[in-house]
Amino acid sequence: MSEKATMEKIVNLSKGRGIIYPGSDIYGGMGNTWDYGPVGVEIKNNIKKLWWKRFVQENPKTYGVDAAILMNSRVWDASGHTTSFSDPKMDCKCCKQRFRADVIIENHSKGQVNADNLSNEEMQEYIQQHHVCCPKCGNFDWTAIRQFNLMFETSRGTTDESQNKLYLRPETAQGEFVNFLNVQRTSRAKVPFGIAQIGKAFRNEITPGNFIFRTIEFEQMEHQWFCKEGDDQKFYEEYKQTALQFLLDLGIDKESLRFKDHDKLAHYAKAACDIQFKFPIGWQELNGIHNRTNYDLSRHQEYSGKSMLYMDPVTNEKYVPYVIEYSIGADRLMLAVLSHAYDEETLENGETRVVLRFIPAVAAYKVAVLPLQKNLSEKAREIYQRLSKEFMCDYDETGSIGKRYRRQDEIGTPFSLTVDFDTLETGKVTLRDRDTMQQQTLTVDEVIAYVNEKCKFN
Ligand code: ATP
Secondary structure (H helix, E strand, O other), X not given: OOOOOOHHXXXXXXXXXXXXXXXXXXXXXXXXXEEEOHHHHHHHHHHHHHHHHHHHHOOOOEEXXXXXXXXXXXXXXHHOHHHHOEEEEEEEOOOOOEEEHHHHHHHXXXXXXXXXXXXXXXXXXXXXXXXXXXXXXXXXXXXXXXXXXXXXXXXXXXXXXXXXXXXEOOOOHHHHHOOHHHHHHXXXXXXXEXXXXXXXXXXXXXXXXXXXXXXXXXXXXXXXXXXXXXOHHHHHHHHHHHHHHHHHHOOOOHHHEEEEEOOOOOOOOOEEEEEEEEEOOEEXXXXXXXXXXXXXXXXXXXHHOOOOOXXXXXXXXXXXXXXXXXXXXXXXXXXXXXXXXXXXXXXXXXXXXXXXXXXXXXXXXXXXXXXXXXXXXXXXHHHHHHHHXXXXXXXXXXXXXXXXXXXXXXXXXXXXXXXXXXXXXXXXXXXXXXXXXXXXXXXXXXXXXXXXXXXXXX
């Protein structure tokens, strides 16, 4: 990854180039929310499409679902979220700002202390002993640490709200678990098989967000693999590799990724690890992979009263399947891809160009159509229309050609196509490569074949 990619540069580029804007911008923004602009929505959609291709389309044993965000509240009792999906929070009594105690400790110790392993009392003790002051106002006057549930509550809008409490889902996984029987029966699926989903999740995170790394509304891409006990660890190891390979194929290099086993396992988990990425803010979780045993289906069996037993059609054995969970945030992956692609290059003439070096499959626009002069617009628009039937294209006829190239480099467009007077006679155009800046002369049909080939993701 380019060391030049600071969070500030990425945020500014994103805002200035229509990738990502602050949420509710004209009202002064709203903490930890972001809106994707015309360029950003394309990049994020491409990331999701590539994920779906790899995990669903190319995997005949995985079935996709799109479950409701609002679920029966009993789901969250069964999953344990109503009782234990919380963070340790404390308030600064002087500036009234609320913080996560574990994050304060990890920042104070520069990552040396893993606060996940500490109880609230131990965290309190650390803060006292080390006299950790408020990061905002510098005072030392804290409330006690309290657990704070991360789920957003809402209600169904009938008279008695207490009986109709609902939650915005804090993860997409439960939509896959509650549909285990439906999918298994309707698809005549045999264990092992997978259920995948991409969808929004909501968490009342109070930690300052670090751009789209941690937001209160985000998208998850999740894959639950249902298998037999005994096969679980083999699949867990396999999924670690599949997860890593997907990130490498997205163009992220090995040096920016690493596995990190969880120090402390949830009581039901047999194994858990993260794939961490070297974000501009340091090494952080990008992707989680967990062996969740048969905990989830067993809990739903208990709370719903519906049997989750699967009968093996060959051996007639009956069992509640184990689950290997793979979960990655689409927005967090977008940040990883953006920061990894960011580069600054000094040109021969001494100028610096900013380039997002995405793989072509991720880029918002595959080709930018740039007429060299305004009176070539008609021909250029005709070519743009033709290419747009194949892939997303941009069209730009304002400013010098050098400036137009720079704009495309900054949003990562892999190819820029210029239309000149020769095009009117020969039908040939010039195609410039974003990275090498080399140019070649091609017919429009050749451009289509060339670009389609370069955008393949296998
Ligand atoms: P973290 O420790 O960073 O809070 P987590 O362990 O709670 O993450 P999971 O519940 O395992 O995360 O969620 C799976 C994935 O969803 C994470 O690896 C991350 O990519 C993404 N994710 C989780 N919380 C957020 C959030 N608030 N904003 C953006 N992405 C998130």
